[in-house]
Amino acid sequence: MEKKMNVIEKTFLFAWPYTIIVGLLIYLIWGNTDYLLSFVLGSASSLLMNSLNYRIMKAAFKFNPASIKSKTILMYVVKFVFFGIILYISNTNPDWNIYFTFIGLLTFRIILLPLSIFYAKKKEGDTLD
Secondary structure, X not given: OOOOOOHHHHXXXXXXXXXXXXXXXXXXXXXXXXXXXXXXXXXXXXHHHHHHHHHHHHHHHHHOHHHHHHHHHHHHHHHHHHHHHHHXXXXXXXXXXXXXXXXXXXXXXXXXXXXHHHHHHHHHXXXXX
16 A cells, blocks of 8 residues: 655655755855755754654644644744754854855755645646646
8 A cells, every 4th residue: 555645755855855966066066065064964954853843743643632832832942943053053163154054954945845836736636837
C-alpha cells in the first residue's frame, strides 16, 4: 500500500536537492568554501528545526490535541531563539557570510511556498497552464 505524503514531507524531499544546487552555485560563483559552509549551516539548521516542529506537532495532533496551542507557541519561540543563535555564530566568524546563512535559514520556506501553491492548484482540479 502506497503512503501518501503531505506537503510538509514533500518539502523535506525537495529541500536537499535545493541545498545541493544552491550550495554548488555559491561555490562556483564565489569560489569560497566559507560561504558554502555558511549556507549549509543555515539550511541544515532550518531543516533540523522544522523537522522537530513537524514531529512534535504531528504527535500533538494525534495524541494530545489540547496541547496544540501551547506547543505551537513554544516551538515558535524555540525556533527563533535557535535561528538567532545560528545567525550569531555566523556573524562572529569573520570568514562566514551572514547573508548566506540567512538564506539557508529560509530554505524550508522557499521550498514550501511553491509546493503549497502547486499542490493547492492541483487539488482544485485546475490545469496548470
